[in-house]
Amino acid sequence: MPPDIEAIAEQVFVALADPSRRAILAELASGGPATATDLAGRLPITRQAIAKHLALLADAGLVAAEPGERRRVRYRLRSAPMQVAQQFLAALARDWDGPLDALKDHLSR
């Protein structure tokens, strides 16, 4: 198993544990790339707090800054880490116990 996968999934869950960061990621997912100022206008979060969260999200590879002037840097969601976290969730959501119980019932009929 690649060692980075765990670290990547963990960063996603840490990011998603904070409601402000969830709101920022959700906004980038639904509305596309946006500047910190754009986000401050749309979310009930101060621009300063948004900048701080964006820096953390960029460090974690969850958003990427597009090149541009400082105040006009747009942030884009990077979905690759989410896909890794989805794999983790998929493993947890895979229910074998239910179908195997059903198999036993089926054979006993």
Place this chain on the structure above:
Amino acid sequence: MGFPDRIERVLEIAHPPAKVWAALTTAEGLGSWFGNQATIDLRAGGSAQMTWTGGHTVDMWVERVEEPAVFGFTWQIYGLPDDDPRRTYVEFTLEPVGAGTRLTVVETGFAQLPENVYRKEYDGHTQGWASELGELVDYLDAA
């Protein structure tokens, strides 16, 4: 955290392997206990499909058929997008135990792709989208 790549269950069933085999590898069996309806072309390389009431469908690719001991297939990882190429491998192993069967199911591959591969594939997709949207804009601008 522990990324679960492998899920394994073992159960003792009070029926002989031949009966368990039929439940696992026939459309009638799979469509009774697993899905609500099923089709299967039981040979390595064959395809199978299960459908549930409500419309959910899963496509399986048969990989191993060693009657009545090993049945293996791959299927998509539930919860990932339909076009995601990753699949997990499911293998049922049947061992006779007295008059019954010890059935082992192992599903592997939840953490299958090396990080560099997923990064490459992902970046390809993103750039694909970005450049296609760019092309659309160019096209509309030109019109």
